[in-house]
Amino acid sequence: MTDKLEDLRITLEQQSTESLVAILRNRDEEEWRPEAFEVAAAILRQRGVSPDEVIAQGPEDVVVPESEYTVAVATFFSPAHAHACQGALEDAGLQAWVVDEMLGTMYAVGIGTRVLVRQQDLEAAQAILDGLDDVPVTADALPPEMAEPPCPACGSAKVTQSVSKDDGLWTYRCTECSNEWPDDDEPG
Secondary structure: OOHHHHHHHHHHHOOOHHHHHHHHHHOOOOOOOHHHHHHHHHHHHHOOOOHHHHHHOOOOOOOOOOOOOEEEEEEEOOHHHHHHHHHHHHHOOOOOEEEOHHHHHHHOOOOOEEEEEEHHHHHHHHHHHHOOOOOOOOHHHOOOOOOOOOOOOOOOOOEEEEEOOOOOOEEEEEOOOOOEEEOOOOOO
16 A cells, blocks of 8 residues: 555544545545545445445535534434435425434334434424324335335335334334234344
8 A cells, every 4th residue: 555545544544434424425526536535435334334325325415514503303213214204304405314323223222213403494394294294104205225115915115114002013004005014124
């Protein structure tokens, strides 16, 4: 490895994971040499973050200044539901961020995946989400890797996930035919 490349690796290893994600997403060649993106991807891989998923998010349009305070507008057990919520807020013109996604998934404890908005957007975000209460998250509204499975009884993509009142286990429910079935991927 050349000295310049080693210096670059040392510089990038000192960056936070969030900073490396931003570097990889934005690919600002005026700020970084092209090899910086390969090094950032390698470091993220070592930290357990998929560079392919980061790149798939595309560049950040607007960076939230660190001085802006964000608050949770919603918490979901399923990261897929959180991303659908984020999409609905962004479609309405509000910036939203999904956080704690890895923690809840990694430890399978249902901590919840939070959706954050700027504090000054909280009321508008709540109004948008209040209008979505009766609209289930559908498989066709999400990328395939995030979608809930289609209903085995009728094939509908209008599926939600919830905790069964009978046994406390996570189940899927079809809003078309009311069929319920267990989440076979549930840890336990």
